[in-house]
Amino acid sequence: MPESAGDECKNLQDQLELGQFIPFIYHHNMLADPVRMGAFRSAIQSAVPQGSRVLDLGGGTGVLSFFAAQQAERVWCVERNPELVEAARHLLAMNPGAERIEVIHADAFDYLPPEPVDVVICEMLHVGMLREKQVPVLVSFKRRYLEKFGAPLPRFIPEAFIQALQPVCQSFDFDGYHAPIPSLQDPSVKHVRTSELGEPVVFQTSCYDAHLPLLCAWKGELTLDSDGQLNALRFITKNLLAVIVEEQRSIDWFSQYLIVPLARPLHLAAGDRITVDFSYRMGDPISALKPCVKRIG
Numbered sequence: 001m002p003e004s005a006g007d008e009c010k011n012l013q014d015q016l017e018l019g020q021f022i023p024f025i026y027h028h029n030m031l032a033d034p035v036r037m038g039a040f041r042s043a044i045q046s047a048v049p050q051g052s053r054v055l056d057l058g059g060g061t062g063v064l065s066f067f068a069a070q071q072a073e074r075v076w077c078v079e080r081n082p083e084l085v086e087a088a089r090h091l092l093a094m095n096p097g098a099e100r101i102e103v104i105h106a107d108a109f110d111y112l113p114p115e116p117v118d119v120v121i122c123e124m125l126h127v128g129m130l131r132e133k134q135v136p137v138l139v140s141f142k143r144r145y146l147e148k149f150g151a152p153l154p155r156f157i158p159e160a161f162i163q164a165l166q167p168v169c170q171s172f173d174f175d176g177y178h179a180p181i182p183s184l185q186d187p188s189v190k191h192v193r194t195s196e197l198g199e200p201v202v203f204q205t206s207c208y209d210a211h212l213p214l215l216c217a218w219k220g221e222l223t224l225d226s227d228g229q230l231n232a233l234r235f236i237t238k239n240l241l242a243v244i245v246e247e248q249r250s251i252d253w254f255s256q257y258l259i260v261p262l263a264r265p266l267h268l269a270a271g272d273r274i275t276v277d278f279s280y281r282m283g284d285p286i287s288a289l290k291p292c293v294k295r296i297g
């Protein structure tokens with residue numbers, strides 16, 4: 001069915017501002033986040049060979065292309081937002097290695113480099129693989145790359161992701177105003193509004209060089225470790241940026257945690273079991289994640 005003009009306008013607005021495009025002002029926060037920057041810098045240092053060719057999809061300000069260009073011979077930095085394309089060109093020119101980087105104004109859903117590449121960097125990441133188009137972009141990229149150049153595929157940064165959920169009791173009280181709404185949490189700090197009622201349970205593990213699912217669907221069971229009011233689930237996405245097999249370790253980066261309030265809170269005791277059921281498409285808005293939680297027995 002054709003969408004109404006109102007729906008079309010809303011979709012465009014969502015794509016431009018809240019969806020896959022991050023407003024320019026937020027790029028400062030990404031650049032100033034030492035955990036994110038340190039993890040990507042180390043992963044790129046470890047996974048990008050000297051003299052290699054690299055494709056950076058969703059280049060933003062160009063910082064990951066800059067890291068790559070310290071080792072690579074050639075980097076294609078692809079960005080769709082014209083404001084960021086201009087910013088990346090301007091900023092990269094102030095930094096060493098710029099002569100090895102080409103900033104391309106294109107949609108990562110269409111673009112392919114002129115020649116095969118050794119490494120693809122793609123940081124269009126969001127908790128739950130929601131909002132940003134990381135997975136659909138890389139599914140499309142892999143298909144088109146194999147059609148044009150054949151195997152092997154390049155190495156991917158990140159290489160894999162692991163998703164988990166955790167039962168929590170969340171305070172939704174804001175100065176007496178009860179507002180059970182979703183929120184994001186910095187994974188590196190303790191959150192006083194959140195009491196953990198059980199351990200995280202893994203619901204999905206995917207490698208970018210293997211089959212990538214476009215759907216995230218899970219139906220499973222959890223057991224509570226503590227008594228409490230279960231009124232939210234915390235979603236956790238761990239990105240394995242680089243797996244260093246010879247050292248038996250990986251360089252990981254957690255997306256911000258997502259707290260999703262439940263439609264109906266449950267008063268539960270330690271040992272109680274629940275079922276959790278949800279399904280959404282990768283890249284969907286956060287509102288598509290509507291877990292259905294039921295007490296067993």
Ligand SMILES: C[S@@+](CC[C@H](N)C(=O)[O-])C[C@H]1O[C@@H](n2cnc3c(N)ncnc32)[C@H](O)[C@@H]1O
Pocket residue numbers: 020021022030031057058059060061062063064078079080081084106107108109123124125133137
């Ligand atoms: C999370 S930001 C990361 C930026 C940069 N790679 C970094 O790590 O600082 C994701 C970037 O992908 C860009 N982007 C989103 N969808 C895109 C698409 N379809 N094609 C190209 N760029 C896209 C956004 O505009 C944004 O700059």
